[in-house]
Amino acid sequence: MTPIPFDKAALVQGLYCILPELVVIATAIAVLLADLLLPERGKKTLCHLGIAGTAIAILAALSLGPGRIDGFSGMIVHDGMGLFITLTILVVALLTLLMATGYSEWEGTQKGEFYSLLLFSTAGMLFMAKGTDLMTVFLGLETMSIPIYCLVGFHRDRMTSLEGALKYFLLGAFASGFLLYGIALIYSVTGTTKIPAIAGMIGDLRLFGNPVFMMGVGLLLVGFAFKVSLVPFHMWTPDAYQGAPTVVTAFMAAGVKAAAFAALLRVTLLTFPALGPVMTNILWVLAFLTMTVGNLSALLQDNMKRMLAYSSIAHAGYILVGLVTVDVAGGQAALFYVLVYAFMNLGAFGVIMLLAHREDEGYDIGNFTGVGFRYPVLGGLLTLFLVSLAGIPPTAGFIGKFYLFSAAVKNGYVGLAVLGVLNSAVSVYYYLRPVVYMYMLPAQGEIPVPRPTRTAFSIALCVSAAAVLVLGIAPRSVLAFAERSILSLLM
Amino acid sequence: MTGVALLDQHLLSVLIALPLVGAALLLFLPREADGAIRKFTLLVTIAEFLLSLPVVARFDAAAGGMQLVERVPWIPQYGISYIVGVDGISLWILMLTIFIMPITILSTWSAVTKNVKEFMVFMLVLETAMVGVFLATDLFLFYIFWELVLIPMYFLIGVWGGERRIYAAIKFFLYTFAGSVLMLVAIIALYFHHHDVTGVYTMDLMKLYELTIPVKLQDAHVEAPTAGSVILAAVLLKMGTYGFLRFAMALFPVAAADWTPLIAVLAVIGILYGALVAMVQKDVKKLVAYSSVAHLGFVMLGLFSFNLLGIEGAILQMVNHGISTGALFLIVGIIYERRHTRLISEFGGLSKVVPVFSLCFMVVTLSSIGVPGTNGFVGEFLILLGAFKVHKWYAVVAATGVIFAAVYMLWMFQRVMYGKITNEENLRLADMNGREIAYMLPLLLFILWIGVYPQPFLRRMDASVNAYVTRFEAKKQAALAGSPAGEPMLVRYFDVKK
Numbered sequence: 005m006t007p008i009p010f011d012k013a014a015l016v017q018g019l020y021c022i023l024p025e026l027v028v029i030a031t032a033i034a035v036l037l038a039d040l041l042l043p044e045r046g047k048k049t050l051c052h053l054g055i056a057g058t059a060i061a062i063l064a065a066l067s068l069g070p071g072r073i074d075g076f077s078g079m080i081v082h083d084g085m086g087l088f089i090t091l092t093i094l095v096v097a098l099l100t101l102l103m104a105t106g107y108s109e110w111e112g113t114q115k116g117e118f119y120s121l122l123l124f125s126t127a128g129m130l131f132m133a134k135g136t137d138l139m140t141v142f143l144g145l146e147t148m149s150i151p152i153y154c155l156v157g158f159h160r161d162r163m164t165s166l167e168g169a170l171k172y173f174l175l176g177a178f179a180s181g182f183l184l185y186g187i188a189l190i191y192s193v194t195g196t197t198k199i200p201a202i203a204g205m206i207g208d209l210r211l212f213g214n215p216v217f218m219m220g221v222g223l224l225l226v227g228f229a230f231k232v233s234l235v236p237f238h239m240w241t242p243d244a245y246q247g248a249p250t251v252v253t254a255f256m257a258a259g260v261k262a263a264a265f266a267a268l269l270r271v272t273l274l275t276f277p278a279l280g281p282v283m284t285n286i287l288w289v290l291a292f293l294t295m296t297v298g299n300l301s302a303l304l305q306d307n308m309k310r311m312l313a314y315s316s317i318a319h320a321g322y323i324l325v326g327l328v329t330v331d332v333a334g335g336q337a338a339l340f341y342v343l344v345y346a347f348m349n350l351g352a353f354g355v356i357m358l359l360a361h362r363e364d365e366g367y368d369i370g371n372f373t374g375v376g377f378r379y380p381v382l383g384g385l386l387t388l389f390l391v392s393l394a395g396i397p398p399t400a401g402f403i404g405k406f407y408l409f410s411a412a413v414k415n416g417y418v419g420l421a422v423l424g425v426l427n428s429a430v431s432v433y434y435y436l437r438p439v440v441y442m443y444m445l446p447a448q449g450e451i452p453v454p455r456p457t458r459t460a461f462s463i464a465l466c467v468s469a470a471a472v473l474v475l476g477i478a479p480r481s482v483l484a485f486a487e488r489s490i491l492s493l494l495m
Numbered sequence: 496m497t498g499v500a501l502l503d504q505h506l507l508s509v510l511i512a513l514p515l516v517g518a519a520l521l522l523f524l525p526r527e528a529d530g531a532i533r534k535f536t537l538l539v540t541i542a543e544f545l546l547s548l549p550v551v552a553r554f555d556a557a558a559g560g561m562q563l564v565e566r567v568p569w570i571p572q573y574g575i576s577y578i579v580g581v582d583g584i585s586l587w588i589l590m591l592t593i594f595i596m597p598i599t600i601l602s603t604w605s606a607v608t609k610n611v612k613e614f615m616v617f618m619l620v621l622e623t624a625m626v627g628v629f630l631a632t633d634l635f636l637f638y639i640f641w642e643l644v645l646i647p648m649y650f651l652i653g654v655w656g657g658e659r660r661i662y663a664a665i666k667f668f669l670y671t672f673a674g675s676v677l678m679l680v681a682i683i684a685l686y687f688h689h690h691d692v693t694g695v696y697t698m699d700l701m702k703l704y705e706l707t708i709p710v711k712l713q714d715a716h717v718e719a720p721t722a723g724s725v726i727l728a729a730v731l732l733k734m735g736t737y738g739f740l741r742f743a744m745a746l747f748p749v750a751a752a753d754w755t756p757l758i759a760v761l762a763v764i765g766i767l768y769g770a771l772v773a774m775v776q777k778d779v780k781k782l783v784a785y786s787s788v789a790h791l792g793f794v795m796l797g798l799f800s801f802n803l804l805g806i807e808g809a810i811l812q813m814v815n816h817g818i819s820t821g822a823l824f825l826i827v828g829i830i831y832e833r834r835h836t837r838l839i840s841e842f843g844g845l846s847k848v849v850p851v852f853s854l855c856f857m858v859v860t861l862s863s864i865g866v867p868g869t870n871g872f873v874g875e876f877l878i879l880l881g882a883f884k885v886h887k888w889y890a891v892v893a894a895t896g897v898i899f900a901a902v903y904m905l906w907m908f909q910r911v912m913y914g915k916i917t918n919e920e921n922l923r924l925a926d927m928n929g930r931e932i933a934y935m936l937p938l939l940l941f942i943l944w945i946g947v948y949p950q951p952f953l954r955r956m957d958a959s960v961n962a963y964v965t966r967f968e969a970k971k972q973a974a975l976a977g978s979p980a981g982e983p984m985l986v987r988y989f990d991v992k993k
Contacts, residue, residue, distance in 0.1 A: 380613075413680065425676035425677060425680055426673070433669060436668060440661055
């Protein structure tokens with residue numbers, strides 16, 4: 005075996021390619037070290053350190069630009085798609101950390117490991133989104149997931165938190181197994197784990213119809229389906245979302261979804277066109293089931309966190325509609341929606357975090373009675389985010405759904421589009437229910453006093469609200485960015 | 496750019512934006528300053544009305560197309576633009592919308608006492624959305640405004656409505672939203688197919704929409720606050736029929752023609768059903784709500800006659816219905832504020848106690864029936880003429896609806912206004928005050944004006960409706976020549992796609 009020659013230029017280029025990831029990891033380590041040195045009273049600085057690190061990572065990502073940079077002999081790539089998702093994930097992390105300033109103070113998560121776990125998980129997401137090799141994707145997925153298992157169970161003294169963490173961990177471990185097994189099967193047939201190489205071989209080797217290969221792709225799909233909680237692989241979601249510290253729930257719902265869908269997009273857009281209608285039919289059924297089960301289950305929830313958990317499942321279904329079409333229009337709509345979902349979801353979680361007094365019962369919908377007129381800003385913001393989640397103009401949620409369903413209709417999936425819009429109509433019922441409680445029902449007893457807002461928290465909410473409105477009214481440039489991203493992936 | 500030039504070139508956009516700006520400014524007024532908030536809102540709506548007058552002045556009655564058009568690319572990579580314009584079809588409906596707003600605001604002076612600020616904000620947002628619906632000439636923009644109407648209306652019904660307001664608000668929202676998202680799919684399909692919009696499509700989705708309009712809104716009507724009802728009757732119902740005229744029929748003429756028998760039957764059923772159900776109502780507001788169903792049946796019958804008389808009659812009747820039914824809801828509101836009941840049996844002999852109110856009520860009732868000399872007569876007469884030309888028997892049956900209308904309206908009027916005063920409380924009723932007279936008078940004026948001299952209104956519709964009918968016929972012929980009639984178009988289109 006000949007030793008691989010040391011290529012300094014390639015190493016530098018590889019490191020440059022993962023610059024944002026490096027910044028995030030460095031920040032995570034810095035937070036851990038600072039935790040040792042800081043006195044108990046100064047722990048607030050940890051969060052600020054995380055915020056600063058994430059902001060620098062965003063700048064680093066922007067400095068890389070939209071051009072393609074290959075790293076580590078094709079294991080990882082920075083391209084337009086990578087940039088779009090990197091920015092999305094980093095914005096999610098930044099908004100989460102901004103909200104964590106307040107949340108940690110109330111709920112006692114002002115700890116070094118809390119922030120560093122968040123940051124390590126972010127780094128995992130970034131690797132996953134940029135991985136062009138199934139091994140990188142798998143490593144990214146694990147780096148993302150393991151810190152999140154810990155974060156879900158961070159409230160050690162609460163049963164719901166522990167229950168959610170255990171469920172998520174057990175099912176997540178299975179999912180990783182499926183994913184890895186799928187990768188192994190694919191490797192056994194193709195002899196490679198590089199996604200573009202596999203895609204190139206499908207036609208040549210007539211892999212379509214090869215049972216081992218198809219099974220490998222199927223298992224891969226199952227692994228991803230767990231992470232984005234597609235029905236029927238969604239069982240963990242409500243419990244994990246409800247049990248997790250709320251700020252983590254918001255982070256998971258937006259961040260994990262962005263990373264996993266990015267990886268899934270890379271796989272589907274490159275390989276599925278050659279695999280014929282079998283795979284897209286499977287996606288069609290998954291999308292339909294996920295939307296419908298998510299929405300119908302959400303109708304019955306009285307706990308806001310649980311309701312938003314089921315709503316998150318439904319939204320995974322909507323995004324999947326953009327993957328069914330396996331074309332540029334669908335992919336770009338899915339990318340755009342992932343970003344939009346991040347803002348509206350984080351915003352909604354942010355407001356209910358302020359309004360709920362304690363974890364668990366604090367999120368009962370009854371607690372929100374009469375809040376609307378008493379606290380007009382919070383009431384208005386929550387209404388805005390819910391209206392956007394329901395997909396009503398002039399919010400970003402509408403534009404996002406419009407392009408998802410347009411892509412479906414364009415490719416002849418009118419049935420799926422009709423099912424999708426009917427699902428949106430159903431979802432209006434549960435999105436407007438909190439509005440009914442906030443504005444229309446007479447308050448019984450005391451109206452809860454919201455948590456005192458911190459500047460950082462207010463900034464996070466304002467940014468989310470502004471993004472929901474701007475992307476709803478002037479989505480032009482971001483849509484164009486999403487389109488270029490998908491095109492760069494297909495090149 | 497100077498203010499005048501801005502107004503000159505962007506008149507319609509200013510009309511859309513002004514209420515929204517007003518709503519934004521309203522947010523800065525303190526919550527407790529109810530009086531100032533009311534006056535400010537009234538001022539905004541009056542300013543909007545004054546600004547809308549140049550639209551009529553600059554409107555060229557001889558031109559058939561869109562006028563005062565503004566066009567700005569919005570999402571150019573998808574061919575979506577901000578396009579607004581006005582033509583003879585939308586002109587009067589737009590004017591009605593803007594005209595009815597200050598009247599409605601004035602009527603809420605004493606009716607809305609809690610959360611006045613939010614109420615007024617929602618009213619102004621609603622005005623922007625409604626004006627937008629009637630001005631939008633881009634389907635996407637149209638849809639955005641269409642949906643935007645739902646949110647303020649939902650709050651207006653749900654927060655300031657009557658007993659079962661929450662149920663009504665949710666029902667209103669879900670029904671309308673379900674209808675409109677299906678419309679969205681149609682819009683998307685159309686969007687990808689727009690190059691051969693020679694009518695190769697079906698009314699299927701719209702049919703559902705039509706079916707639900709008359710029946711679904713009953714609860715919303717009855718539970719809505721008076722101001723909500725006025726808007727609902729005066730404008731929102733028009734959005735449905737306007738949508739038919741502007742989009743459904745214009746875009747899918749063959750399908751429209753194919754579905755005419757069904758829609759005409761539904762329209763006639765609507766007329767008779769609305770009238771019969773109205774007849775047995777114990778609650779005045781419900782009676783008026785059901786009479787709306789009958790009126791809209793007339794509008795639909797007129798639209799689907801596809802000729803100048805019928806369509807002009809229908810457009811005029813939309814405006815009439817807005818004025819008359821709006822006025823009726825205001826009348827009901829006035830009486831409800833005094834007695835907190837709307838049951839017919841609670842009243843009787845009011846004409847002696849409140850003579851001014853009685854006179855107003857009389858005129859509005861006659862207009863709603865369609866007595867010659869009032870606006871209702873002109874509209875219904877034109878519709879019946881138009882319908883008679885194409886489907887004779889429908890017109891004949893529909894005409895009996897006019898008789899029914901006379902029966903239920905006059906019977907109700909008689910029970911409320913004449914006879915002995917059976918209830919002590921009615922003896923102490925106060926007559927209409929200055930504010931109430933102030934907002935009722937403009938409505939009465941238009942009832943008589945359109946009734947006696949409708950020419951200025953009809954003249955401005957002629958060119959547009961003529962062009963509409965001609966285009967419709969031409970499109971229909973072209974489509975019929977190219978494809979066999981009556982084939983289910985939706986299926987064919989999507990078969991080709993796959």
